[in-house]
Amino acid sequence: MADSTYRVLLISGDRTHQEGYAAAxxxxxxxxxxxxxxxxxxxxxxxxxxxxxxxxxxVPYYDNLDTALALRDVDLISVxxxxxxxxxxxxxxxxxxxxxxxxxxxxxxxxxxxxxxxAIEYNGVTAQMYSFTSTPWARAAKAALQAGDLGDLIAxxxxxxxxxxxxxxxxxxxxxxxxxxxxxxxxxxxxxELFDLGIYPIVLCLWLAESPVKQVTAHxxxxxxxxxxxxxxxxxxxxxxxxxxxxxGSAVGGRIGYYSHPKIGPHGVTVSGTGGTxxxxxxxxxxxxxxxxxxxxxxxxxxxxxxSMWRSTQVESGVPRKMxxxxxxxxxxxxxxxxxSFLDCLDEGRTPDVGASLGAAAxxxxxxxxxxxxxxxxxxx
Amino acid sequence: xxxxxxxxISEAHMKRLNSTVADALKSGRIGNPVFVRWFxxxxxxxxxxxxxxxxxxxxxxxGEPTFTHAPEGSDLQSTLLARWSGGxxxxxxxAPVGFMDAPxxxxxxxxxxxxxxxxx
Numbered sequence: 001m002a003d004s005t006y007r008v009l010l011i012s013g014d015r016t017h018q019e020g021y022a023a024a025x026x027x028x029x030x031x032x033x034x035x036x037x038x039x040x041x042x043x044x045x046x047x048x049x050x051x052x053x054x055x056x057x058x059v060p061y062y063d064n065l066d067t068a069l070a071l072r073d074v075d076l077i078s079v080x081x082x083x084x085x086x087x088x089x090x091x092x093x094x095x096x097x098x099x100x101x102x103x104x105x106x107x108x109x110x111x112x113x114x115x116x117x118x119a120i121e122y123n124g125v126t127a128q129m130y131s132f133t134s135t136p137w138a139r140a141a142k143a144a145l146q147a148g149d150l151g152d153l154i155a156x157x158x159x160x161x162x163x164x165x166x167x168x169x170x171x172x173x174x175x176x177x178x179x180x181x182x183x184x185x186x187x188x189x190x191x192x193e194l195f196d197l198g199i200y201p202i203v204l205c206l207w208l209a210e211s212p213v214k215q216v217t218a219h220x221x222x223x224x225x226x227x228x229x230x231x232x233x234x235x236x237x238x239x240x241x242x243x244x245x246x247x248x249g250s251a252v253g254g255r256i257g258y259y260s261h262p263k264i265g266p267h268g269v270t271v272s273g274t275g276g277t278x279x280x281x282x283x284x285x286x287x288x289x290x291x292x293x294x295x296x297x298x299x300x301x302x303x304x305x306x307x308s309m310w311r312s313t314q315v316e317s318g319v320p321r322k323m324x325x326x327x328x329x330x331x332x333x334x335x336x337x338x339x340x341s342f343l344d345c346l347d348e349g350r351t352p353d354v355g356a357s358l359g360a361a362a363x364x365x366x367x368x369x370x371x372x373x374x375x376x377x378x379x380x381x
Numbered sequence: 382x383x384x385x386x387x388x389x390i391s392e393a394h395m396k397r398l399n400s401t402v403a404d405a406l407k408s409g410r411i412g413n414p415v416f417v418r419w420f421x422x423x424x425x426x427x428x429x430x431x432x433x434x435x436x437x438x439x440x441x442x443x444g445e446p447t448f449t450h451a452p453e454g455s456d457l458q459s460t461l462l463a464r465w466s467g468g469x470x471x472x473x474x475x476a477p478v479g480f481m482d483a484p485x486x487x488x489x490x491x492x493x494x495x496x497x498x499x500x501x
């Protein structure tokens with residue numbers, strides 16, 4: 001395929017992470033978006049958001065997944081339905097036999113994870129789940145380990161906290177009581193943040209440790225946002241991951257509020273080996289700029305997206321970019337890098353870093369983390 | 382510049398850090414402290430260092446943790462997940478200093494509406 005174009009079918013459109021994935025595919029000269037599609041029986045609002053994306057990219061919208069999957073001229077599918085539909089939709093897409101670019105996390109239940117992993121393996125499909133392994137800082141950590149500079153790996157810590165949303169609205173003193181099995185995942189006003197953001201550092205830990213997970217111990221919380229507390233989902237999670245090879249992992253994921261970081265939040269990984277420790281932050285090196293200019297102010301939250309979850313609503317509400325820190329590496333390219341790395345794998349016949357197997361394993365860690373947080377005890381995998 | 386780098390985090394530095402963070406918390410600028418990520422490069426016993434850090438964090442949370450978990454692993458590192466009765470939590474990680482490196486601390490104290498960072 002290196003000499004031609006990947007014709008990309010998008011499953012689900014606006015108000016999902018597909019907004020970012022579609023933009024990245026659209027920007028890559030090796031890809032061409034040829035349609036947007038979804039299941040016929042989704043709510044009308046979902047069809048409206050899907051049509052909006054199709055209109056923006058001037059491609060047809062197929063309101064029937066079977067029709068879209070029967071199209072001949074599709075070389076790649078970017079799959080991004082709501083978590084609750086993800087298991088069956090990915091299964092159907094895998095049957096099409098073309099490469100799959102999968103939203104993260106892979107699914108919301110152990111049964112869906114198992115089905116997805118099995119179906120992708122059975123159909124021999126190349127798949128990649130979106131993660132941060134293509135970021136410059138993650139790649140630098142991997143390279144340091146592979147170079148052997150730090151000796152044998154003994155511990156890895158990764159954290160991805162998003163400085164988004166207006167924090168401080170949760171009632172003081174709320175102590176979260178976690179549930180062993182998450183129920184609903186999809187809400188208009190918020191997302192489960194251990195699930196949605198915790199997947200990034202957990203994937204990094206698994207990717208760097210290169211070992212099956214033995215045990216997970218986790219804590220979840222409602223620290224910041226009334227929006228999360230009112231629908232009984234967490235806005236923060238921290239966990240330890242014990243690997244079978246003896247490596248100790250730790251991960252932090254959460255949404256901490258717009259004003260809690262000079263950039264978009266603490267993002268980084270630290271690897272410790274028998275020969276020392278090295279930290280790879282998304283923001284280092286950076287310069288700090290102070291000037292007689294207006295400071296970034298969080299605007300009135302978008303009524304349909306108060307947590308700034310989607311690219312479109314951030315633009316609509318005018319969330320400003322903070323300018324105090326300017327990192328050497330610009331984060332605006334991370335999404336494109338991830339899509340580009342997937343196309344590189346397809347061009348070169350390589351296996352993606354985060355395929356269905358690692359994606360499922362990382363998602364299983366999250367499900368175990370909910371159990372651990374609910375029980376107040378470690379959970380073995 | 383290398384000659385000015387501290388070869389260890391001194392007791393005096395930790396004492397001043399403790400009180401400075403405590404003052405910042407008392408000011409209420411970051412709301413209620415809810416999570417502490419303490420990442421320290423140590424050239425001493427990592428388990429002892431973790432307990433020392435836990436002691437400092439406990440003063441910020443004004444109480445002892447009700448739950449702690451320290452995964453088994455290499456003796457060169459120590460990782461501790463802790464939770465307090467008010468729901469606050471901390472992740473304390475003590476990691477080995479490399480041959481060409483120096484002890485150091487990367488601290489994040491996350492509050493309900495702000496954060497304190499310290500990196501030395």
